[in-house]
Amino acid sequence: ADTGSLIWGYHLLQRPGEPPLDKGLIPWLGHVLEFRRDTFKFLERMRQKHGDVFTVQLGGFYFTFLQDPFSFGAFVKESREKLDFNSFAEQLVYRVFGYKAVENDHHVLHNASNKHLKGEGLEVMTQAMMSNLQNLMLHSVGSATDQSPWKEDGLFMYSYNIVFRAGFLALFGNVPHKSEGGEEKAKEKDRTHSETLFYEFRKYDQLFPNLAYGVLPPKQKWEADRLQSYFWDAVSVQNMKAKDNISRWVWDMQQAKEEVGMDESMINKYMFVLLWASQGNTGPSSFGPSLLLSPRLPQTYAAHFQIKPKNQTFYSDHKNLRCLRIAKRLNIRQPKWALFLSRLNFILSCRPGTKNVKTDPLLAWLLPCVSMCPGRFFATNELKQFVFLMLVYFEFELKNPNEEIPEIDFRRWGFGSMQPIRDVQFRYRLRF
Numbered sequence: 007a008d009t010g011s012l013i014w015g016y017h018l019l020q021r022p023g024e025p026p027l028d029k030g031l032i033p034w035l036g037h038v039l040e041f042r043r044d045t046f047k048f049l050e051r052m053r054q055k056h057g058d059v060f061t062v063q064l065g066g067f068y069f070t071f072l073q074d075p076f077s078f079g080a081f082v083k084e085s086r087e088k089l090d091f092n093s094f095a096e097q098l099v100y101r102v103f104g105y106k107a108v109e110n111d112h113h114v115l116h117n118a119s120n121k122h123l124k125g126e127g128l129e130v131m132t133q134a135m136m137s138n139l140q141n142l143m144l145h146s147v148g149s150a151t152d153q154s155p156w157k158e159d160g161l162f163m164y165s166y167n168i169v170f171r172a173g174f175l176a177l178f179g180n181v182p183h184k185s186e187g188g189e190e191k192a193k194e195k196d197r198t199h200s201e202t203l204f205y206e207f208r209k210y211d212q213l214f215p216n217l218a219y220g221v222l223p224p225k226q227k228w229e230a231d232r233l234q235s236y237f238w239d240a241v242s243v244q245n246m247k248a249k250d251n252i253s254r255w256v257w258d259m260q261q262a263k264e265e266v267g268m269d270e271s272m273i274n275k276y277m278f279v280l281l282w283a284s285q286g287n288t289g290p291s292s293f294g295p296s297l298l299l300s301p302r303l304p305q306t307y308a309a310h311f312q313i314k315p316k317n318q319t320f321y322s323d324h325k326n327l328r329c330l331r332i333a334k335r336l337n338i339r340q341p342k343w344a345l346f347l348s349r350l351n352f353i354l355s356c357r358p359g360t361k362n363v364k365t366d367p368l369l370a371w372l373l374p375c376v377s378m379c380p381g382r383f384f385a386t387n388e389l390k391q392f393v394f395l396m397l398v399y400f401e402f403e404l405k406n407p408n409e410e411i412p413e414i415d416f417r418r419w420g421f422g423s424m425q426p427i428r429d430v431q432f433r434y435r436l437r438f
């Protein structure tokens with residue numbers, strides 16, 4: 007619940023000192039129909055009626071909304087006895103992923119994250135991310151010639167797609183070369199498999215807010231159930247054991263679950279939780295930086311994000327990115343790369359114009375990983391790598407020089423990184 011409103015559930019009667027309770031007119035369902043139709047409008051209506059804090063009934067659950075971001079701090083600092091996010095989180099995880107939490111979950115997660123998503127472990131992860139990004143970004147763009155054709159796509163979908171798939175492959179492993187009879191075939195299989203997974207993930211992603219609130223209509227609920235089964239299988243222990251390069255992060259957690267005697271089918275569900283946690287936010291977050299770096303972005307926005315491709319420094323606080331500059335690690339188009347990179351340097355510096363309200367949506371997309379996220383260092387690297395490769399590989403620009411920055415999709419408030427309400431068309435082609 008990081009950007010808009012805070013929610014929690016499961017209590018039935020308003021007690022003294024509690025926020026106003028609005029059960030709606032329909033027994034059990036409460037406000038579910040209006041909520042489903044236009045969440046933002048509904049919440050706005052409730053806010054006008056009850057103020058910044060209120061509780062509403064939605065399909066048998068009671069959710070309390072906190073609309074004033076300045077009160078979040080005081081709220082989350084409350085003691086465990088008064089406010090326990092864990093039990094709500096456990097119910098939610100069960101509902102949306104089918105996973106039943108066990109006692110040492112957090113301990114194992116934090117151990118594995120400390121070991122493998124920081125320090126030396128992070129370096130290994132970052133290199134895996136780099137080779138998967140290269141596989142995905144360079145295939146099918148052909149080789150650059152004078153007539154190198156432009157390709158068109160939605161910038162949000164393109165960025166989300168690439169970052170999701172490369173992140174998935176870096177964490178959950180690659181198809182072994184041996185099983186496919188060669189490196190190129192194995193890489194191709196990685197591409198096609200991750201592409202299918204992305205499109206299914208995207209469907210789940212869109213159902214997610216209403217699934218979490220428990221307000222999906224029957225047909226969509228059926229689709230959500232189908233997708234759940236698909237993911238339990240796609241990231242199952244069995245499928246994973248047939249992969250190469252599984253990250254230690256995923257591997258350690260899977261081993262730890264096996265060691266405590268957890269059912270394999272339950273471990274599969276946990277793997278889906280990990281897939282969601284690791285991929286649900288990073289892809290959407292890559293849209294902001296790619297948008298900001300697009301030539302033809304109207305000056306009002308570009309002014310807030312200074313890009314000096316001809317100047318001399320690409321700021322990176324991560325030594326992991328140095329692999330980009332060592333020719334022998336760059337196995338694709340090596341000679342051109344080495345030459346190109348030896349000349350190429352950037353300065354990227356963010357200048358948020360706090361007085362300009364127009365920058366708000368931009369900043370929301372650039373939302374830094376929240377301090378409690380154990381994947382925040384890896385996520386930051388993933389985003390930097392993606393944006394850097396976009397700049398290195400492609401000439402790209404927005405199709406419409408008068409493009410308006412799209413609004414945020416408010417229906418997703420409280421569910422991780424924000425997404426735009428519509429996509430922005432862009433075109434790209436290889437630089438060389």
Ligand code: HEM
Nearest residue numbers: 008283284287288291375376378379380381382384385423
């Ligand atoms: C821009 C990208 C990302 C954003 C905005 C983000 C944001 C968040 C937020 C807000 C939380 C909840 C923190 C809390 O409740 O205390 C969280 C939890 C988590 N994130 Fe991330 N995250 C991102 C990327 C990643 C990546 C790349 C990974 C893994 C490789 C990851 C793994 C996790 C896990 C496992 C949790 C659950 C932590 C727990 O239960 O204690 N995240 N993330």
